[in-house]
Amino acid sequence: MKAKTTDLSGTSTGYKVFAAVVLILLAIFFLFPLYWIVTGSFKDAIEINAKYPIWFPQNPTVDNYARLFEHPAFKWLFNIVFISAMAMILTCLTAALAGYALGKKRFYGRAILFTIIICAMALPKQVIVIPLLQEMTFFHMNDNLWAVILPTVGWPFGVFLMKQFSETIPNEILEAARVDGAGELRTFFSVVFPMIKPGIGALAIFTFVNTWNDYFLQLVMLTSDKNWTLPLAIANLQGEMSSDFGLIMAGAALAAIPIVVVFIAFQKYFTQGIAMGAVKG
Amino acid sequence: MAQNTAAAPAQQKPKKEKRSQFSGMSKALVRRETISAYLFLLPSLVFFVSFVVVPMFICVIYSFMEYGLGGIKGFAGLDNYIKLFQDSIFHRGFLNTVLIVVVAVPTVTAFSLWVSSAIYKMHSVPRSFFRCVFYLPVVTGSVAITVVWKWILHPYYGLLNQLVGTDGFDWLGTSSTAIWFIILILFTTSIGQPIVLYVAALGNVDQSLVEAAQVDGATKLQVFWKIKWPQIMPTTLYVLVITTINSFQCFALIQLLTKGGPLNSTMTIMYQVYDTAYRLNDLGYANAIGVILAIIIAIFSAIQFKVVKTD
Numbered sequence: 001m002k003a004k005t006t007d008l009s010g011t012s013t014g015y016k017v018f019a020a021v022v023l024i025l026l027a028i029f030f031l032f033p034l035y036w037i038v039t040g041s042f043k044d045a046i047e048i049n050a051k052y053p054i055w056f057p058q059n060p061t062v063d064n065y066a067r068l069f070e071h072p073a074f075k076w077l078f079n080i081v082f083i084s085a086m087a088m089i090l091t092c093l094t095a096a097l098a099g100y101a102l103g104k105k106r107f108y109g110r111a112i113l114f115t116i117i118i119c120a121m122a123l124p125k126q127v128i129v130i131p132l133l134q135e136m137t138f139f140h141m142n143d144n145l146w147a148v149i150l151p152t153v154g155w156p157f158g159v160f161l162m163k164q165f166s167e168t169i170p171n172e173i174l175e176a177a178r179v180d181g182a183g184e185l186r187t188f189f190s191v192v193f194p195m196i197k198p199g200i201g202a203l204a205i206f207t208f209v210n211t212w213n214d215y216f217l218q219l220v221m222l223t224s225d226k227n228w229t230l231p232l233a234i235a236n237l238q239g240e241m242s243s244d245f246g247l248i249m250a251g252a253a254l255a256a257i258p259i260v261v262v263f264i265a266f267q268k269y270f271t272q273g274i275a276m277g278a279v280k281g
Numbered sequence: 282m283a284q285n286t287a288a289a290p291a292q293q294k295p296k297k298e299k300r301s302q303f304s305g306m307s308k309a310l311v312r313r314e315t316i317s318a319y320l321f322l323l324p325s326l327v328f329f330v331s332f333v334v335v336p337m338f339i340c341v342i343y344s345f346m347e348y349g350l351g352g353i354k355g356f357a358g359l360d361n362y363i364k365l366f367q368d369s370i371f372h373r374g375f376l377n378t379v380l381i382v383v384v385a386v387p388t389v390t391a392f393s394l395w396v397s398s399a400i401y402k403m404h405s406v407p408r409s410f411f412r413c414v415f416y417l418p419v420v421t422g423s424v425a426i427t428v429v430w431k432w433i434l435h436p437y438y439g440l441l442n443q444l445v446g447t448d449g450f451d452w453l454g455t456s457s458t459a460i461w462f463i464i465l466i467l468f469t470t471s472i473g474q475p476i477v478l479y480v481a482a483l484g485n486v487d488q489s490l491v492e493a494a495q496v497d498g499a500t501k502l503q504v505f506w507k508i509k510w511p512q513i514m515p516t517t518l519y520v521l522v523i524t525t526i527n528s529f530q531c532f533a534l535i536q537l538l539t540k541g542g543p544l545n546s547t548m549t550i551m552y553q554v555y556d557t558a559y560r561l562n563d564l565g566y567a568n569a570i571g572v573i574l575a576i577i578i579a580i581f582s583a584i585q586f587k588v589v590k591t592d
Contacts, residue, residue: 027414030417036433040429049438097324098325101322122522123337123575127572128333131568135336135339150331153328184320215533234425260417264413267409271481
């Protein structure tokens with residue numbers, strides 16, 4: 001009654017304590033898989049196959065990593081970094097251009113185009129992966145890293161997000177650039193681009209993380225082991241040697257840690273941008 | 282200069298929506314803007330058409346073909362679709378998929394809303410911490426998360442059996458438990474994005490309305506349902522739709538943990554698409570299942586739009 005707090009967590013201290021306890025327990029539960037991957041990757045075979053829980057490696061060893069690198073693990077890591085980075089750059093560039101046109105230009109077919117994009121976003125992405133493989137095979141691009149990159153760039157979410165951001169640019173600024181004699185491209189790169197930078201940052205991190213983790217597309221497109229990505233390789237390894245959990249945890253750690261670090265470093269852009277795109281939509 | 286030449290061609294009152302886009306623009310300007318707009322759109326459209334629109338059409342066309350190992354064997358008409366109705370694996374997959382969606386979507390939505398409302402008023406450090414923690418499984422990736430769960434659930438070396446004391450019990454090899462673990466893991470990888478969205482939406486709720494209601498003596502719950510809930514409705518709709526689409530497409534978990542088994546108890550439509558295409562090499566049938574999956578998702582999304590919008 002007396003307090004002016006307005007959140008759902010209410011005024012009663014009892015509820016607040018309850019909420020805090022539940023949140024902390026949940027946080028532990030959500031952090032645990034990552035903890036178990038990392039500690040597991042340093043356990044030796046005896047500890048991995050122990051009959052009782054070993055919460056922390058007693059005799060830490062890098063043996064699992066050594067065995068992982070008997071495989072072309074660096075190549076796999078390179079492949080996934082290359083795919084994610086290329087998809088990120090191309091998506092940001094094409095989506096920024098298209099989003100600006102959709103958000104700020106008045107032209108014939110604008111409404112229809114936007115409707116098509118919204119509908120395509122509701123399409124199950126994985127359903128078109130199988131016909132995509134036929135298409136890639138037709139162009140002799142199957143089992144090629146670009147077969148994963150190009151379809152990722154085609155996905156219209158980025159255009160949608162960039163449209164949301166472009167709409168916030170005041171018309172007067174564009175008008176002023178035009179009056180000053182700036183051409184279309186000049187206007188885009190020196191006026192529009194700096195203003196939608198936060199949106200591009202969000203889209204970049206979103207695309208990078210999602211491409212890294214788009215297992216289905218990688219599974220279908222990349223068949224020979226030199227073209228595998230790290231996540232795909234771990235999935236395939238755990239099929240072959242299903243009980244060598246030490247090796248598999250080392251692979252999982254190597255696949256997860258870089259992307260987690262990238263995410264934590266840029267999470268501010270990410271959370272702002274994604275929320276803005278969705279809330280306005 | 283462009284604005285000055287605008288001759289404002291006959292601004293009729295009716296058909297306002299169609300006209301308003303170009304109001305105040307000359308014909309030449311509209312043409313110029315249209316050309317430049319399409320040039321800006323071109324790179325993106327090339328990718329979109331080549332890798333989204335074209336495969337969509339291929340998918341529909343192949344679904345009417347008999348397409349096996351050796352390539353297209355001929356036109357199949359509706360055979361692939363008729364086969365669906367007689368295929369007991371598809372029936373099982375359909376029921377399992379609906380079970381996953383019906384359990385996961387409301388749980389994810391309600392749970393992420395609760396977490397968000399508990400953390401959105403926090404100081405920015407703990408708020409970022411919790412938001413990050415719940416997003417972590419999404420970032421870690423379905424493969425890494427799945428393989429660690431496979432270890433945790435292992436009958437002999439798994440942590441779960443060691444903690445519960447059920448040595449040797451095969452959680453993923455038992456029909457009655459396997460699907461619930463799939464749903465649990467799906468849940469942990471699904472709530473990250475809704476929490477990010479809800480935290481932002483709750484932060485944007487108009488505070489003057491909240492305060493006005495409090496002055497009038499509204500309780501916490503009343504404030505939430507009467508004032509905040511309607512304002513975060515667009516976010517709820519978005520969360521429902523993306524969670525539904527993700528749950529329908531749940532694949533990595535199933536392929537890596539159970540391969541649809543035991544006894545098809547974790548078979549889903551998406552896994553059957555993959556299995557039919559690459560193990561059974563029946564591409565025509567696989568694409569037909571894919572088309573049906575797309576239609577089912579469209580129906581679910583449309584229902585959500587209807588229900589949420591009329592509220």
